[in-house]
């Protein structure tokens with residue numbers, strides 16, 4: 481509960497205070513144990529995260545960008561290969577692919593849901609295409625059925641970017657289990673957030689134990705055995721303090737997601753006539769409600785009016801990936817839905833600690849600002 485009259489977009493110190501004293505106890509215990517990188521906390525978190533995601537294995541890594549790189553590299557995807565993905569995401573989706581040595585190829589998103597438009601895949605495939613990497617943006621589930629069917633037909637692998645979709649599911653099956661591997665970020669703002677950078681790769685099927693083992697080698701210099709690199713790897717290890725914090729917060733993730741869903745429903749009911757609210761979930765879709773993103777024609781005026789009323793907002797994201805200088809030369813199809821959305825999207829406060837009265841203050845401010 482924020483006692484000031486305004487409603488900040490997100491206050492991570494407030495979130496940390498809510499997790500006291502469990503966080504302090506777990507972190508201090510990890511400090512006292514004297515093992516700081518890849519120890520028992522990491523192993524326990526990996527087992528608990530795999531179980532939460534319905535995955536065969538989870539391998540903790542340093543962040544979500546590295547998770548994308550390692551999720552691809554462990555499947556043998558690298559230089560010379562193309563990966564179909566979206567530009568309606570943030571830079572690390574492309575960075576993770578590029579760092580694997582592969583080339584991202586951007587396809588457009590569905591106009592309303594803003595996740596990969598499977599109908600655009602056929603037009604973007606080349607003989608170099610090896611993988612499809614959809615993003616479950618804002619916690620919404622991409623069209624995994626159509627993407628999966630296309631991938632099977634063309635002999636491509638699917639790797640899911642689940643950085644924003646902790647706990648989302650499609651027909652009862654958790655996201656991250658539709659591709660062979662999935663990349664997770666535990667950046668502090670995520671539904672499951674660490675006290676710094678952290679990430680994981682999950683491997684959906686037990687038959688892919690060798691893929692998980694390869695991720696585990698790649699994250700630690702490519703060592704097959706200690707001090708003996710079987711292949712060129714990275715330093716992308718998860719540390720014990722982050723794993724200890726993640727284990728504390730994982731216990732509250734399902735409840736946090738339920739609270740996010742309640743706030744989103746409150747916003748939906750009150751705001752539908754005033755701004756373009758997110759489309760309702762498809763039948764079978766259980767979103768993670770990571771972000772509540774509305775669309776308005778004049779974003780800057782809208783945000784300024786909300787700010788005057790003390791309501792914080794954010795933009796995810798101000799520019800599509802292909803519109804940023806570092807990625808402008810990458811191959812892409814036409815991206816009209818992406819470009820339209822990127823000018824209009826505004827994220828409203830949405831986190832488990834938001835009270836009903838704060839949500840109502842956000843609603844009142846939006847209703848007064850959307851004219």
Ligand SMILES: Cc1ncc(COP(=O)(O)O)c(C=O)c1O
Nearest residue numbers: 543544545572573643665666667
């Ligand atoms: C969709 C998406 N992909 C990848 C990432 C990268 O994660 P990280 O910041 O942990 O490297 C993020 C988070 O920032 C993200 O939102």
